[in-house]
Amino acid sequence: MDTIHIITLAMGASWASGINLYATICMLGFMGLSGNIDLPPDLQILTNPLVLAAAGFMYVVEFFTDKVPGVDTLWDTLHTFIRIPAGAMLAAASVGELGQGVELAALLVGGGIAGSTHLGKSGSRVLINTSPEPVTNWTASIAEDIAVIGGLWTALQYPWLFLVLFIIFTILMIWLLPKIWRGIVIIFRKIRTLFTGSSSDNTPPPL
Secondary structure, three states: OOHHHHHHHHHHHHHHHHHHHHHHHHHHHHHHHOOOOOOOHHHHHHHOHHHHHHHHHHHHHHHHHOOOOOHHHHHHHHOHHHHHHHHHHHHHHHOHHHOHHHHHHHHHHHHHHHHHHHHHHHHHHHHHOOOOOOHHHHHHHHHHHHHHHHHHHHHHHOHHHHHHHHHHHHHHHHHHHHHHHHHHHHHHHHHHHHHHOOOOOOOOOOO
């Protein structure tokens, strides 16, 4: 793999891990095992049948868990400690052959990318769960899975296009995350008011 493909693989893997880690591992492992892509040496472990079986099983669990309002938020909360470190490790493993300095930089940047996508996913789910019907949950979950597969495929096959889309995504997240945070603050203040009877101001602090 040339340098641009390695970089976009690192960015794509960390980006996708923040949304659905298990789908990311399954796709990379399957494509490497089938010969569709040549994975870097440090990522060859993803083609191991045991790794693929474990990731596949966890993907099935997440597929159903992710569509149950409330349960998906609990699942996302627990995966804060899984998706972000895993995204950082996948990014670092993608560029390991370029040197230790590049590997450490990828670890730091990959963790940040995985963290931003994870926060965007989990925060938007909190807002979606205020809707009484399950359709939006299912729609969001399926759209996320499609985004992971499509995003990774683009990163692997069309690296320059992925870089353009990634820049657009980053700008969108910079604009969207403060709004998601404000919505979450309002929701939790309303919940507190419901249980405590307090009539405190529900306006979130400015960001």
